[in-house]
Amino acid sequence: MKHYYYSNNTDLQGNHTVHTEDCAFIPTASNRAYIGYYHNCSSAVRDARLQYPYQSFNGCYYCCRECHRR
Numbered sequence: 917m918k919h920y921y922y923s924n925n926t927d928l929q930g931n932h933t934v935h936t937e938d939c940a941f942i943p944t945a946s947n948r949a950y951i952g953y954y955h956n957c958s959s960a961v962r963d964a965r966l967q968y969p970y971q972s973f974n975g976c977y978y979c980c981r982e983c984h985r986r
């Protein structure tokens with residue numbers, strides 16, 4: 917299992933990018949928010965959407981590729 921975070925900033929599509937704790941592209945501590953500890957990115961993204969239904973999330977292409985949508 918891994919700790920998952922999302923970026924405070926949004927990408928060009930308006931999505932907050934979800935990362936694992938060990939991603940090389942994770943934002944700095946002041947630019948990310950903690951989601952939780954999950955078996956996979958789909959659980960992390962699902963929970964992020966439940967917690968913040970008015971925000972959009974997308975998996976990071978590098979660390980959460982199976983959750984990455986174009």
Ligand SMILES: [Zn+2]
Binds near residue numbers: 935976978979
């Ligand atoms: Zn990442």
